Amino acid sequence: MIIRHFLTKVILMTNLTRRSVLSAGAAVCAASVIPSKLIAQELPMIEASDPLAIALGYHADATAVDPQKYPKRPANAPQFCSNCTLYIAENDKVGKCTAIPGKLVAAEAWCNAWIKA
Numbered sequence: 001m002i003i004r005h006f007l008t009k010v011i012l013m014t015n016l017t018r019r020s021v022l023s024a025g026a027a028v029c030a031a032s033v034i035p036s037k038l039i040a041q042e043l044p045m046i047e048a049s050d051p052l053a054i055a056l057g058y059h060a061d062a063t064a065v066d067p068q069k070y071p072k073r074p075a076n077a078p079q080f081c082s083n084c085t086l087y088i089a090e091n092d093k094v095g096k097c098t099a100i101p102g103k104l105v106a107a108e109a110w111c112n113a114w115i116k117a
């Protein structure tokens, strides 16, 4: 009832036809049910060969980090991208990292810039 009243007012206040207003409303409703993942451009995963990944000591599998080479992460330390303060989860597997713009990182990854969240 409220929507009908609103549409009637819009039609009276403008030169729009009832059909064009309803078409626009239908388009807005359809767009609102499209998952945001389909609208947003997917970011690529960072590759191990990426110069920034190399510079940060990024490892897609944190458990494979050599503690001799990276003493900041002792063996079995509970340090992962998913609990780093720079991590912004996209889902339970990947997320964005504020230190690595334009790329996704794995939730189970780690790098030498890790900061406890």
Ligand code: SF4
Pocket (backbone or CB within 6 Å): 056, 058, 080, 081, 082, 084, 085, 086, 087, 096, 097, 098, 099, 100, 105, 109, 110, 111, 112, 113, 114, 115
């Ligand atoms: S800064 Fe944090 S979130 Fe980013 S890659 Fe390193 S450990 Fe992962």
